[in-house]
Amino acid sequence: MFFGVDGPYWTLEDDAIANGGDGDGEFDENEANADAVGVAISNASLALALFSPTNNTGNAIKYIALKATADHLGFVGADVFQIEGSTIAVSLNIATGTGVTSVTPVMNFSGELFGLFDANADGVITVGELRELNGQAADSSTEYGLVGDLLYETTDDQDDEVSLAEVVRILDTSGAGGLSVAE
Structure with missing residues (x-):
C-alpha cells in the first residue's frame, strides 16, 4: 500500500523484466518509483471491531478492538525525513464511554x-x-x-x-x- 503523492510507489509492472525488474513479484529498491513521496506499507492486515451493548440501559459504553500488522512500513521518496519499521504489530482492546474506569472489563x-x-x-x-x-x-x-x-x-x-x-x-x-x- 502507498499513501502519498506521485505514486504508485511500486507495481507489478515495475517488477517486469522488460522494465528493469527481476520478475519475482516482490518489491526490490531498484524497482521503486523515484517520484513517489509518502508512506509505503508492505504485507499489511487490519482488523477493526466496534461493539455496543444491545441492552443499552442508558450506559453508553462502547468497545473497540483493533489489530494491525505489517512486514514493513516506511516514509519514502524524501531524504529530509526518514522513518521505517519492520515486523510491526499493533493491538488495541478498550472500553470507552460513561462510567468506564481502569477496571472496566474489555472484550474477551x-x-x-x-x-x-x-x-x-x-x-x-x-x-x-x-x-x-x-x-x-x-x-x-x-x-x-x-x-x-x-x-x-x-x-x-x-x-x-x-x-x-x-x-x-x-x-x-x-x-x-x-x-x-x-x-
Missing part, C-alpha cells in the same frame, strides 16, 4: 470462542459436546472432520477432551488461523 475474544464449543460451560470441550453441536447424540459412534483431518473419531469417548486450538485448526478451512462465520 478467546473466551467467547471457547464458549461456542463448551456447551455446558464447565471449562472443557469434549467430543460429546462437539457431537451435539454437529447434530449428533453425545454418545454416538460417528466421526467428523474435514479434508482427511478428524476432529473426533468413531472410537472416541464422549468425555474425551479436545483443545480449542485443535478445533480451530480442523475447522479453519481458509487457513487464516481463525474461524469466520462461513467456516
Whole structure:
C-alpha cells in the first residue's frame, strides 16, 4: 500500500523484466518509483471491531478492538525525513464511554470462542459436546472432520477432551488461523 503523492510507489509492472525488474513479484529498491513521496506499507492486515451493548440501559459504553500488522512500513521518496519499521504489530482492546474506569472489563475474544464449543460451560470441550453441536447424540459412534483431518473419531469417548486450538485448526478451512462465520 502507498499513501502519498506521485505514486504508485511500486507495481507489478515495475517488477517486469522488460522494465528493469527481476520478475519475482516482490518489491526490490531498484524497482521503486523515484517520484513517489509518502508512506509505503508492505504485507499489511487490519482488523477493526466496534461493539455496543444491545441492552443499552442508558450506559453508553462502547468497545473497540483493533489489530494491525505489517512486514514493513516506511516514509519514502524524501531524504529530509526518514522513518521505517519492520515486523510491526499493533493491538488495541478498550472500553470507552460513561462510567468506564481502569477496571472496566474489555472484550474477551478467546473466551467467547471457547464458549461456542463448551456447551455446558464447565471449562472443557469434549467430543460429546462437539457431537451435539454437529447434530449428533453425545454418545454416538460417528466421526467428523474435514479434508482427511478428524476432529473426533468413531472410537472416541464422549468425555474425551479436545483443545480449542485443535478445533480451530480442523475447522479453519481458509487457513487464516481463525474461524469466520462461513467456516
